[in-house]
Amino acid sequence: MDLIRTEGQRMTAAQPSETTVGNMVRRVLKIIREEYGRLHGRSEESDQQESLHKLLTSGGLSEDFSTHYPHLRANVIEAINELLIEIEGTTDNIAMQALEHIHSNEVIMTIGYSRTVEAFLKEAARKRKFQVIVAECAPFCQGHEMAVRLSKENIETTVMSDAAIFAVMSRVNKVIIGTKTILANGALIAVSGTHTLALAAKHHSTPLIVCAPMFKLSPQFPNEEDSFHKFVSPQEVLPFTEGEILAKINVHCPVFDYVPPELITLFISNIGGNAPSYIYRLMSELYHPDDYEL
Structure with missing residues (x-):
């Protein structure tokens, strides 16, 4: 041990x-x-x-x-x-639940690229006709890859900038996203821009569904979130060719957002759907309390 x-x-x-x-x-x-x-x-x-x-x-x-x-x-x-x-x-187990949550003629919004969400939407598209709006997830713009993959499956897909999330949210039926980590309190560590998406969904009372396998469930709490902060080169935001401006400013380019549990409607994992308040019970089934701190 x-x-x-x-x-x-x-x-x-x-x-x-x-x-x-x-x-x-x-x-x-x-x-x-x-x-x-x-x-x-x-x-x-x-x-x-x-x-x-x-x-x-x-x-x-x-x-x-x-x-x-x-x-x-x-x-x-x-x-x-x-x-x-x-x-x-x-991934297959999560995708199999797609028809329970996605209905015909709905407008679904997602952000960036998630392999799990891609499989989830493709499975639903086999029997349902719906539209997907993908926020591009700047500055890495992984949403473009997601849009290309979905459009190849004949899913009606639209890419938009992150700034337009709030404006478009009023006509969205569901928000379906992936995540990097699920914390012990039911919060998320997800790609940058997800918090903006979740706040807009909450304002318009749009259900926010998180597709994530159980191995992403972590016993860590947000008060330890310093380890989750990750910053990368801001080259994509402000290229080094802008030397004169760079000398006068500091640019931060975070990779992840913290999304509190009250903004999340439902978690869909490989063992079924659960509310954020049920995460504590799943935690006790997956890990022993003595192992929370390695």
């Missing part, structure tokens, strides 16, 4: 903004605990029926892993292989 936790710390320290790495380490630690407990004779049924009080108080209890079990290694490897199969099918 200590070896895996140490390796997890080393990998997450290399790129703190990539929370998925730490999440997978936590999933593996949870698998080891479950398999050890099963061999140790602990009832799986009693684990599933944990009360809220037990979930809140279980953190910090020391567990004894000193007993050697010859089948533990094989069981853990088998469980990890099952996890890999689950991860490979996450």
Whole structure:
């Protein structure tokens, strides 16, 4: 356990903004605990029926892993292989739910490029006719790639600048976005411009749906969000050829936005749809409280 936790710390320290790495380490630690407990004779049924009080108080209890079990290694490897199969099918599982949320003649808005959202919209387009408006997500303009991919599937697609989000929102039926990370309080760390989109959707009472697999669910809270801040070269915003202006100003180019949970209507994951308020329960099912901090 200590070896895996140490390796997890080393990998997450290399790129703190990539929370998925730490999440997978936590999933593996949870698998080891479950398999050890099963061999140790602990009832799986009693684990599933944990009360809220037990979930809140279980953190910090020391567990004894000193007993050697010859089948533990094989069981853990088998469980990890099952996890890999689950991860490979996450996008398909999310896309299969598309027809429950997208109806004919609706106007859908999204921002930037998300592989999960792309699969979600393409699956819906097989049986439904609808229009998609894509905010370009400047300065990286990944929305252009999204629009090209959707238009190849004969989905009516329009690209617009981020500045026009609020003006267009009044005629949008649903906002469907992807995300980089889901935090423990149900908030998002998503591409820059997503907060603007979410605020506009809230103002017009437009449902905001987030398509994200469960491995993006992180036990970190927004008060630790310094690790999520990522700034890149502002070359796309203000080229270095504008040397005279650059000498007089400071330009910041953030990659991610923080989106609070009250702006989100629904999370669609590979295990179904859930409200932001239910995230705490999903967290307890995915990770052990002792592993929240690697």
